[in-house]
Amino acid sequence: MSEIAAAPPPPGLSAGGFLKNNLRQYGMLLSLVVIMIFFQITTDGTLMRPLNLTNLVLQNSYVVIMALGMLMVIVTGHIDLSVGSVSGFVGALAAVMMVQYHVPIGLAAIACLAVGGLIGAAQGYWVAYFKIPSFIVTLAGMLVFKGMMLAVLGGQSVGPFPVIFQRLSSGFLPEFILGQDDFHLSSLLLGIAVALALVYFNVRGRARTQSHGIAVEPASLFWAKNAILFGAISGFTYLIVSHRGLPNVLVIMLVLIALYAFITNRTIIGRQIYAVGGNVKAAKLSGIRTERLTFFTFVNMGVLAGLAGLVFAARLNTATPKAGLGFELDVIAACFIGGASAYGGVGQVTGAVIGAFIIGVMNNGMSILGVGIDYQQVIKGLVLLGAVCVDVYNQRR
Amino acid sequence: MPPILTMRGISKSFGNVQALSDVSFTVEPGEIHALVGENGAGKSTLMKVLSGVYPTGRYGGDIEFDGAIRQFRGINDSEALGIIIIHQELALIPLMSIAENIFLANPPSRFGVIDRAAVYTRTLELLKKVGLDEAPDTLITNLGVGKQQLVEIAKALSKKVRLLILDEPTASLNESDSQALLDLLVGFRAQGISSILISHKLNEISKVADKITVLRDGRAVETMDCADGPVQEERIIRRMVDRDLESRFPHRTPEIGEQIFAVENWTAHHPQHAERQMVKRVNFHVRKGEIVGIAGLMGAGRTEFAMSIFGKSYGQNITGRATMSGQEIDVSTVPRAIAAGLAYVTEDRKQLGLLLAEDIRKNISLANLNDVSSHLVLDDIRELQVANGYRDRMRIRSQNVYQETGTLSGGNQQKVILSKWLHTNPRVLILDEPTRGIDVGAKYEIYQIINELAQQGRGVIMISSEMPELLGMCDRICVMNEGSFVAEFSREDASQENIMRSIVRRGEQAA
Numbered sequence: 001m002s003e004i005a006a007a008p009p010p011p012g013l014s015a016g017g018f019l020k021n022n023l024r025q026y027g028m029l030l031s032l033v034v035i036m037i038f039f040q041i042t043t044d045g046t047l048m049r050p051l052n053l054t055n056l057v058l059q060n061s062y063v064v065i066m067a068l069g070m071l072m073v074i075v076t077g078h079i080d081l082s083v084g085s086v087s088g089f090v091g092a093l094a095a096v097m098m099v100q101y102h103v104p105i106g107l108a109a110i111a112c113l114a115v116g117g118l119i120g121a122a123q124g125y126w127v128a129y130f131k132i133p134s135f136i137v138t139l140a141g142m143l144v145f146k147g148m149m150l151a152v153l154g155g156q157s158v159g160p161f162p163v164i165f166q167r168l169s170s171g172f173l174p175e176f177i178l179g180q181d182d183f184h185l186s187s188l189l190l191g192i193a194v195a196l197a198l199v200y201f202n203v204r205g206r207a208r209t210q211s212h213g214i215a216v217e218p219a220s221l222f223w224a225k226n227a228i229l230f231g232a233i234s235g236f237t238y239l240i241v242s243h244r245g246l247p248n249v250l251v252i253m254l255v256l257i258a259l260y261a262f263i264t265n266r267t268i269i270g271r272q273i274y275a276v277g278g279n280v281k282a283a284k285l286s287g288i289r290t291e292r293l294t295f296f297t298f299v300n301m302g303v304l305a306g307l308a309g310l311v312f313a314a315r316l317n318t319a320t321p322k323a324g325l326g327f328e329l330d331v332i333a334a335c336f337i338g339g340a341s342a343y344g345g346v347g348q349v350t351g352a353v354i355g356a357f358i359i360g361v362m363n364n365g366m367s368i369l370g371v372g373i374d375y376q377q378v379i380k381g382l383v384l385l386g387a388v389c390v391d392v393y394n395q396r397r
Numbered sequence: 398m399p400p401i402l403t404m405r406g407i408s409k410s411f412g413n414v415q416a417l418s419d420v421s422f423t424v425e426p427g428e429i430h431a432l433v434g435e436n437g438a439g440k441s442t443l444m445k446v447l448s449g450v451y452p453t454g455r456y457g458g459d460i461e462f463d464g465a466i467r468q469f470r471g472i473n474d475s476e477a478l479g480i481i482i483i484h485q486e487l488a489l490i491p492l493m494s495i496a497e498n499i500f501l502a503n504p505p506s507r508f509g510v511i512d513r514a515a516v517y518t519r520t521l522e523l524l525k526k527v528g529l530d531e532a533p534d535t536l537i538t539n540l541g542v543g544k545q546q547l548v549e550i551a552k553a554l555s556k557k558v559r560l561l562i563l564d565e566p567t568a569s570l571n572e573s574d575s576q577a578l579l580d581l582l583v584g585f586r587a588q589g590i591s592s593i594l595i596s597h598k599l600n601e602i603s604k605v606a607d608k609i610t611v612l613r614d615g616r617a618v619e620t621m622d623c624a625d626g627p628v629q630e631e632r633i634i635r636r637m638v639d640r641d642l643e644s645r646f647p648h649r650t651p652e653i654g655e656q657i658f659a660v661e662n663w664t665a666h667h668p669q670h671a672e673r674q675m676v677k678r679v680n681f682h683v684r685k686g687e688i689v690g691i692a693g694l695m696g697a698g699r700t701e702f703a704m705s706i707f708g709k710s711y712g713q714n715i716t717g718r719a720t721m722s723g724q725e726i727d728v729s730t731v732p733r734a735i736a737a738g739l740a741y742v743t744e745d746r747k748q749l750g751l752l753l754a755e756d757i758r759k760n761i762s763l764a765n766l767n768d769v770s771s772h773l774v775l776d777d778i779r780e781l782q783v784a785n786g787y788r789d790r791m792r793i794r795s796q797n798v799y800q801e802t803g804t805l806s807g808g809n810q811q812k813v814i815l816s817k818w819l820h821t822n823p824r825v826l827i828l829d830e831p832t833r834g835i836d837v838g839a840k841y842e843i844y845q846i847i848n849e850l851a852q853q854g855r856g857v858i859m860i861s862s863e864m865p866e867l868l869g870m871c872d873r874i875c876v877m878n879e880g881s882f883v884a885e886f887s888r889e890d891a892s893q894e895n896i897m898r899s900i901v902r903r904g905e906q907a908a
Contacts, residue, residue: 281748
């Protein structure tokens with residue numbers, strides 16, 4: 001047999017042809033942009049005001065954080081209905097520890113994340129090793145942890161939190177260059193630096209791919225894409241920092257998004273998660289420890305639900321018995337709107353994040369327009385159904 | 398009396414594979430007609446044509462039933478005329494009662510409400526007819542296989558049955574249950590009900606059949622009339638396997654080295670029924686550069702044996718010793734079996750072999766991701782080079798390695814799976830039905846690949862239901878039956894006749 005050799009590069013694709021092939025990836029982003037433009041016009045520009053943008057990020061941070069974990073759970077072919085209750089429970093635990101028992105903030109936060117992980121492990125154990133349907137296990141978990149939250153809080157709200165803990169959600173990056181009350185130049189520079197870094201990595205990756213004789217997207221499209229990417233990030237940063245700077249929680253969120261996008265796309269464990277969701281029997285016969293991976297995705301989900309609970313509690317500055325109510329629905333909807341498949345094996349972290357923001361922008365825009373909570377629900381439900389229908393239709397074609 | 402069924406010039410193909418060519422077949426009223434042939438000879442396909450599973454227009458030829466040409470559009474059309482088929486895999490619902498199963502589709506009812514009393518009494522009558530002494534509300538799951546088979550027949554009798562088709566009805570029955578079933582068929586014959594009996598157990602066939610038709614490679618080669626005196630089993634066997642082996646197999650000069658892989662006293666039990674031994678104290682070995690074939694009928698335990706070795710992927714209470722070059726190896730999980738140098742290429746490409754929605758590249762790297770990564774991070778360039786390398790070596794026909802494997806032909810899918818396992822650099826490969834559902838041209842390429850594997854000094858174990866393939870490829874052929882190895886032939890001694898003889902002889906002893 002011959003030595004391994006790279007195949008000759010396949011014929012290059014035209015810009016139009018490439019766009020067509022990748023329509024699905026860009027389609028979601030395009031939907032988000034269209035929805036934003038729609039509300040920007042109908043709300044007379046309120047949507048993109050710095051104050052509102054900041055609020056939008058803060059309001060959706062916990063949904064985005066949980067969507068990262070939920071996406072991995074859904075990709076393995078499972079579901080986690082308990083995330084709302086778990087986040088509420090962990091928030092309550094944090095309040096009791098910090099407010100009533102005066103546990104140091106760092107210690108309490110770490111303990112809360114660990115509790116989230118333990119809850120995920122307890123549920124994942126039944127799903128992965130006993131093959132009990134995740135729907136049932138996490139439905140049980142939803143009831144159990146909702147009840148435990150009430151028990152921990154004694155049916156009352158507990159707060160307020162120490163000021164340092166509140167900064168997790170309501171704080172902003174400090175200004176280093178100018179004075180504390182001036183324009184947030186260092187935050188703006190940070191945003192531009194991130195945008196430049198992303199473009200740099202794209203250029204480097206493209207050159208590396210090309211040097212191995214592998215076909216890449218057309219240059220015109222590549223540069224257009226990067227120009228838009230750079231413009232969007234810098235512009236968005238400018239808008240947001242002109243309010244009070246970069247929110248701390250946005251920084252946490254972005255770091256997590258980058259981390260999970262990397263794990264799912266570039267690591268062995270990410271590849272194996274998709275394999276388990278695609279065909280669990282074939283994955284197992286290929287030497288993948290399918291049970292362990294499923295277990296891991298639930299542990300991970302638990303930790304992220306715990307973090308979301310902390311973020312939410314810090315934002316409200318109190319742990320209420322209603323915290324976390326119905327969060328799981330927004331989180332799951334975000335994943336499916338973002339292109340994940342209910343049958344497993346398909347879905348992207350970036351898609352789930354875009355899905356979360358589609359929901360967030362709609363919530364926000366409709367509230368500004370004065371649409372009642374009743375019709376907001378109707379519209380959101382229809383958007384979810386529509387998004388999934390379009391996806392299924394595209395796959396059948 | 399005119400025949401009740403005449404099938405004339407039936408042809409059916411799947412893609413490039415001709416499953417039936419010009420088969421003619423006649424059943425008289427009140428006749429038990431046996432249909433025999435190897436796995437894949439076309440028996441089941443012929444019966445599916447007859448029962449309307451393949452609707453009219455999807456096959457060539459005519460079906461004449463009860464004096465008129467029939468064009469069945471589905472199984473309901475044939476059932477309406479009294480053609481009832483009982484499949485090898487029973488189609489009963491385990492958690493429903495006998496009565497509910499029998500009257501599943503058309504329960505006696507008044508104004509759409511099921512008449513429970515009528516269901517009960519009519520079930521009792523039917524059970525009496527088939528000689529099954531069980532209460533109608535017994536759940537199917539509480540019955541043994543033999544009794545389930547009788548429930549299937551009772552279900553057939555609940556409809557107006559003229560022609561009963563039984564596909565391997567006694568394959569999983571013990572001797573007394575088999576006898577009861579055959580007696581039942583003889584009783585039906587007296588009532589004018591005809592039966593078509595598909596079976597591998599030649600002794601049973603010669604006991605009850607009026608006529609025997611032998612199918613081979615999709616053709617009806619002979620119909621023997623038992624009224625002309627008893628039919629010799631030898632004659633049936635010869636007709637079943639008699640064919641010339643053209644140069645369908647690439648030449649190889651075997652270079653066989655020392656023993657590389659062996660199992661001793663290997664036993665495995667059924668995953669649900671712990672008391673059933675599916676693999677019984679098997680001793681088996683393969684040498685370097687050797688291709689060993691495992692012959693046997695479906696359900697003989699070949700796949701179960703292979704999968705129980707490969708990471709205990711089948712069964713429970715698995716005991717025995719596995720060695721690689723004399724050293725005992727741990728094969729208790731798939732990753733350990735792979736690390737020990739084993740690879741198992743499944744017979745079920747779509748369910749157990751491929752990620753159909755993923756591309757060729759990701760499928761090839763799946764079993765050895767460490768090779769295409771550093772520090773747990775994937776190196777996509779290296780992965781692409783590996784995939785392209787195998788695509789060239791194996792001649793996988795595709796646009797590029799980014800094509801989804803679900804869109805490939807069977808032969809190319811098999812090459813992807815072989816690539817995946819070669820990427821783990823195994824010392825011993827177990828190939829389970831490596832050419833099933835693959836067209837002739839691609840088969841030859843797969844044979845070439847298998848020969849190369851042996852030439853590289855690997856041990857190759859090849860499970861196949863196609864006897865010519867085993868004879869054309871293997872240095873040694875073992876015959877498996879009901880979980881045991883019952884015979885072994887060297888390349889020189891092996892012939893279709895003596896392999897088939899050891900398969901059916903053993904089936905008789907067990908029956």
